[in-house]
Amino acid sequence: MRPYTELDASALREEVAAGHRSAVQTVEECFARIDALDAQLGVFLSTERALARSRAAQIDAQLARGEPAGPLCGVPVALKANMCLEGFEANCGSRMLAGWRAPYSATFAQRLLDAGAIPVGMTNMDEFAMGSSSENSAFHVSRNPWSREHTPGGSSSGSAVAVAAGLVPLAFGSDTGGSVRQPAALCGIHGFKPSWGRVSRYGLIAFGSSLDQVSPFARSTRDLELAMGVISGRDERDATCMDENALQPIVPDDERSLAGVSIGVPREYLPDSDTGEVAQCVRAALESLRALGAELREISLPHTAYAIPTYYVIATAEASSNLARYDGVRYGLRVEGSGSLQSMFAATRGAGFGAEVKRRILLGTYVLSEGYHDEWYGRALKVRTLVARDFEQAFEEVDLVAGPTSPTTAFRLGERAADPVAMYQADVLTVPASLAGLPAISTPCGFGAGTPRLPIGLQLVGPARSDARVLRVARAFEAATAHSKERPPLALEPAR
Numbered sequence: 001m002r003p004y005t006e007l008d009a010s011a012l013r014e015e016v017a018a019g020h021r022s023a024v025q026t027v028e029e030c031f032a033r034i035d036a037l038d039a040q041l042g043v044f045l046s047t048e049r050a051l052a053r054s055r056a057a058q059i060d061a062q063l064a065r066g067e068p069a070g071p072l073c074g075v076p077v078a079l080k081a082n083m084c085l086e087g088f089e090a091n092c093g094s095r096m097l098a099g100w101r102a103p104y105s106a107t108f109a110q111r112l113l114d115a116g117a118i119p120v121g122m123t124n125m126d127e128f129a130m131g132s133s134s135e136n137s138a139f140h141v142s143r144n145p146w147s148r149e150h151t152p153g154g155s156s157s158g159s160a161v162a163v164a165a166g167l168v169p170l171a172f173g174s175d176t177g178g179s180v181r182q183p184a185a186l187c188g189i190h191g192f193k194p195s196w197g198r199v200s201r202y203g204l205i206a207f208g209s210s211l212d213q214v215s216p217f218a219r220s221t222r223d224l225e226l227a228m229g230v231i232s233g234r235d236e237r238d239a240t241c242m243d244e245n246a247l248q249p250i251v252p253d254d255e256r257s258l259a260g261v262s263i264g265v266p267r268e269y270l271p272d273s274d275t276g277e278v279a280q281c282v283r284a285a286l287e288s289l290r291a292l293g294a295e296l297r298e299i300s301l302p303h304t305a306y307a308i309p310t311y312y313v314i315a316t317a318e319a320s321s322n323l324a325r326y327d328g329v330r331y332g333l334r335v336e337g338s339g340s341l342q343s344m345f346a347a348t349r350g351a352g353f354g355a356e357v358k359r360r361i362l363l364g365t366y367v368l369s370e371g372y373h374d375e376w377y378g379r380a381l382k383v384r385t386l387v388a389r390d391f392e393q394a395f396e397e398v399d400l401v402a403g404p405t406s407p408t409t410a411f412r413l414g415e416r417a418a419d420p421v422a423m424y425q426a427d428v429l430t431v432p433a434s435l436a437g438l439p440a441i442s443t444p445c446g447f448g449a450g451t452p453r454l455p456i457g458l459q460l461v462g463p464a465r466s467d468a469r470v471l472r473v474a475r476a477f478e479a480a481t482a483h484s485k486e487r488p489p490l491a492l493e494p495a496r
């Protein structure tokens with residue numbers, strides 16, 4: 001039996017389905033790994049071992065009866081704490097929802113259960129998915145498995161570390177402006193943001209509804225395809241969800257060939273003048289794509305510089321409205337004020353939300369307020385259209401756009417915590433595709449020049465609904481290079 005940590009979800013599923021290992025054994029290996037590493041890494045906000053064990057036993061019993069094995073049969077998975085899964089604590093990394101257990105399951109989570117996956121716990125995150133480092137979690141930070149002094153990125157921090165450190169082969173985050181792609185890049189794993197509307201948002205606790213997407217992390221692109229095949233598709237509970245069946249992977253005759261694929265490299269993402277470690281590493285990755293037959297072309301996405309300010313108007317506007325529901329009445333925390341309902345609202349929100357969440361509610365309320373709405377929110381929507389048009393024009397010429405996922409490797413915990421604008425810059429290369437609703441992947445492409453060795457991600461962005469194409473190109477890159485096989489040093493320690 002191959003050790004748990006060496007198997008991706010696809011391989012693990014095969015072993016369970018074939019009876020080479022039981023689901024019960026598999027979750028025990030997962031828990032042993034969590035026990036060995038989680039105290040150092042800060043991955044989980046809660047685990048639900050009894051639920052996971054009984055589910056595993058149920059799967060083993062089904063297999064013993066000869067029932068068909070689901071596509072994720074016996075695979076332990078971790079979910080970000082802003083996802084509803086009945087009986088699990090979905091606290092969103094916030095004091096506001098500490099102890100709040102979801103009374104129902106998100107559509108995508110129910111599909112995971114139906115496919116035989118075994119959720120083991122809820123992962124740490126920046127509060128309400130606002131942040132890029134895990135430092136906005138109300139509970140604790142998460143640490144990068146490549147260097148514990150460094151951030152794993154955010155806001156889906158725990159889910160990224162869970163996969164990178166081999167605690168689970170597959171985990172889910174939410175990507176609004178980059179919260180899956182950026183931590184995937186910083187932790188050296190794959191993270192895929194589907195086209196907006198590919199995966200139902202029912203049961204994903206809302207931050208910026210026009211941007212949020214459930215997004216998987218994995219150690220192989222085939223696992224991303226596997227996960228997407230399970231969670232994608234129409235849902236009558238989310239009217240914005242695509243009326244399309246699960247995404248069909250493109251399986252070419254020659255998996256490695258990229259002949260006939262044209263890839264645009266935006267000069268705004270990778271200027272010639274940039275000789276930094278990330279730019280150099282990504283240029284080498286682009287050369288690998290060329291060697292596989294892809295044609296590279298320099299393109300321009302001229303509104304790139306406006307993406308961050310536009311995002312921080314639109315996302316905060318949506319957040320201010322979405323977070324209005326936490327008022328001490330219906331969910332979670334309630335702090336009595338001086339007797340009036342108004343003072344109870346104020347006391348609850350004052351105590352329940354952290355500084356970054358408050359900052360965004362204030363900003364969002366301002367940009368939507370009478371007299372400022374057109375000037376701020378209305379204008380941001382127009383610029384959002386311009387950012388989307390940049391991509392549309394590019395995709396008249398090229399099949400995909402490529403560049404770095406993050407402008408830097410992982411930064412040190414503490415380094416940007418006091419400077420929100422520096423923190424927001426972490427998203428400069430992921431936010432444009434988010435504003436345009438496009439599918440995008442971050443795939444490992446090497447390491448920075450310094451010590452400790454810190455991973456770098458290559459981002460590939462495709463036209464709307466071209467999810468299968470994005471995954472197919474990432475898969476060719478993965479097959480032709482060794483980057484995805486790299487594991488952080490601690491991931492090689494045997495589970496105790």
Ligand code: GLN
Pocket residue numbers: 129130131132154155174175176177178179180207315427
């Ligand atoms: N870091 C970005 C933010 O703070 C992105 C967050 C996300 O995608 N959820 O808004």
